[in-house]
Amino acid sequence: MWHVRGSYYEACNCNAVCPCRREGDRQGGRSTSGECDFVLSWWITDGAIDGRDLAGRKVVLVGHYSDDEPSSPWTVSVVVDADATPEQVADIADIFLGRLGGDTERQYGSSITEVLGIHQADIDLVHERGRWRIGVDKRIEVRSVRPAESDGPVTCGIPGHGQPGTEMVSDVLTVDLDAFQWDLTSRCSFECAFDYTG
Numbered sequence: 136m137w138h139v140r141g142s143y144y145e146a147c148n149c150n151a152v153c154p155c156r157r158e159g160d161r162q163g164g165r166s167t168s169g170e171c172d173f174v175l176s177w178w179i180t181d182g183a184i185d186g187r188d189l190a191g192r193k194v195v196l197v198g199h200y201s202d203d204e205p206s207s208p209w210t211v212s213v214v215v216d217a218d219a220t221p222e223q224v225a226d227i228a229d230i231f232l233g234r235l236g237g238d239t240e241r242q243y244g245s246s247i248t249e250v251l252g253i254h255q256a257d258i259d260l261v262h263e264r265g266r267w268r269i270g271v272d273k274r275i276e277v278r279s280v281r282p283a284e285s286d287g288p289v290t291c292g293i294p295g296h297g298q299p300g301t302e303m304v305s306d307v308l309t310v311d312l313d314a315f316q317w318d319l320t321s322r323c324s325f326e327c328a329f330d331y332t333g
Contacts, residue, residue, distance in 0.1 A: 137230055137237065138332045139182030139189055142262035143294045144269065144279075146305040146324035147173035151283035153323040157296060159287020165202045172199050172317050174277050174310060175293065176269045177231065177329060178260050184226045184235075192219050193258040194227050195271055197315050200246065208248035212313045214271050216258040228253045230333065237333015243293050251313040267303065267326055274312045279303040279324040291325050300327025 149167040152158050175196040182189040198211035213231065215224045229235050233244010259270035269277040282303050289302040305324040310317050 136333070137182070137184035137226075137235060139177070139179045139230060140328070140330040141178045141180035141182070142326070143175075143177050143298075143300075143329040144260070144262050144267050144277075144324070144326045145173060145175040145291070145293070146269075146277045146279065146308050146322060147171050148308070148317065148319055149323045151304045151323035152285050152289055152302045153291075153325065156292075156302070156325065157290045158285055158302075161286075163292065169202045170199065171202075172310070172315070173197070174269055174275060174308065176258075176260055176262075176277075178262050184230065187222065187226060189223060189226060192216060192223055192227055193260050194231050195258060195269060195275065196231060197275065197310055197312055198247075199315065207246060209243070209246045210249040210251060210314075211247055212250065212252040212254065212315065214254045214256050214258060214275075214312070217255050219255065224253070224255060230331070235333050238295065238331040239333065242295060254312075262326065267324065271312070274310065276307050276309045277305055277324070278307040279305045279326075283323065289325070291327065294327050294329040298327045298329060300325055
């Protein structure tokens with residue numbers, strides 16, 4: 136048994152509001168360009184697996200998928216913060232890759248078909264209104280400060296549509312990790328809480 140909860144912040148190469156999300160009465164659909172390059176981050180404020188504590192750990196998932204490939208399979212890499220123990224790295228990777236079933240497998244993990252790497256690095260997450268940030272060494276940098284205009288409440292399926300959040304515009308979205316390389320500005324981002332069980 137495992138349970139993790141905390142704060143969530145992501146960005147991708149779509150225009151805001153991300154067309155993959157629900158916006159008001161509109162259901163999610165195709166990516167802006169038909170392909171999605173994304174960076175997802177979770178800050179676990181409370182969590183454990185089989186009695187092993189995971190509180191305070193940070194995790195970043197970088198990936199890509201194409202809407203035109205059958206089932207839109209994801210290729211990803213995972214980064215866990217440098218202070219995590221080897222056991223925590225393994226546990227967190229299994230949870231957030233959806234390998235242990237539960238909410239992560241149901242909401243997105245079943246789409247992951249290739250994992251390019253599982254890394255440990257210094258992760259700087261700022262999950263605060265008006266100054267959202269993901270920093271991983273010099274390999275990943277994401278920043279958002281301003282909300283995006285929307286035609287109603289926006290929700291994201293990855294943390295779960297039951298979690299209210301805020302759509303934003305990312306000022307910086309830079310990645311250089313494994314096969315993932317991009318440097319973008321003025322794209323979509325989203326923040327909310329998460330609460331996963333498996």
